[in-house]
Amino acid sequence: MKISIAKLLNIIDISNSGFKHPLEDFFKKRQNNNLHFLIFIILSARTKDETTVVVCQRLFSKINTIDDILKTSQKEIQKLVYPVGFYKTKAKHLKLLAIILKNKFNSKIPDNIENLLTLPGVGRKTANLFVDLAFSKPGICVDTHVHRILNRIGYLNTNTTFETEMYLRNNLDKKYWGKINSSLVVYGQNICKPINPKCLICKINRYCSYYSTR
Ligand code: SF4
Structure with missing residues (x-):
């Protein structure tokens, strides 16, 4: 080259x-909620940015904390995240994610790739993007x-x-x-x-x- x-x-x-850069616009407005960042990145996999933005606006009007996810049934989360790609699997991942974050990480989202990769629905792409956006760490x-x-x-x-x-x-x-x-x-x-x-x-x-x- x-x-x-x-x-x-x-x-x-x-x-x-x-x-247009729909993701960047969306993130700028939500700089103070790392849970939203993480959920957004998980839902955006195999989904058009515009769809993810609409779904997350709806989801985040009800879900702001890990406890909010725990209080919401998987069926209800499925309805909220429809029609992102693989919405049933992603709803299941969000429920499991909340349980693991609460029990294993004391309700704190890890700030390193290694621990993030242990969470359901989080692959290398998600983990790298998340540490960069949420913690300004190299990813x-x-x-x-x-x-x-x-x-x-x-x-x-x-x-x-x-x-x-x-x-x-x-x-x-x-x-x-x-x-x-x-x-x-x-x-x-x-x-x-x-x-x-x-x-x-x-x-x-x-x-x-x-x-x-x-
Ligand atoms: S559009 Fe992609 S493949 Fe085509 S010249 Fe540009 S960089 Fe290369």
């Missing part, structure tokens, strides 16, 4: 300025957008999101860890899409291996 990460993110951020949230774009441009050559995360952990300056997700997700949703990427209008196409070999 012939472009630095700093320059790459700078170009991408300028391109992204015309696009690299590698979702399909980050994995796809970095492989396409030729910054790395990996087969899984886990490999991508490990590569970035070893090679990327920590100051870009949080930023890389927010920038590449918006770019991946709008320009470097999974199918039919908009290469002709892409401002980084001159640096992109995928584009140069088409």
Whole structure:
């Protein structure tokens, strides 16, 4: 790759300025409730951002604490989180999550990836994003957008999101860890899409291996 990460993110951020970022807008309004952050990230998996925002607005009008989840039946939570993807499983995870947080973590959400990964519904992507957003701790949230774009441009050559995360952990300056997700997700949703990427209008196409070999 012939472009630095700093320059790459700078170009991408300028391109992204015309696009909506529903998650960022939502998070800005809820900076003081880490439980909401965590639930939002869990529900957003395999779900469109716009749907997650609507569902969470409804859910968070009733759920503000771990005890609120414990007092609400699983069936009721299912209704509240519908239609996010896998809503039945996610409702079950939220109930279990509340029980574990209360009993094992003294009603405090862990601030480290290792403990977060022991919670139901929390994978590496969720744990990394959560420590970054909630605690401003270093975390690299590698979702399909980050994995796809970095492989396409030729910054790395990996087969899984886990490999991508490990590569970035070893090679990327920590100051870009949080930023890389927010920038590449918006770019991946709008320009470097999974199918039919908009290469002709892409401002980084001159640096992109995928584009140069088409
Ligand atoms: S040139 Fe195409 S494949 Fe490469 S980053 Fe841009 S949109 Fe993605």
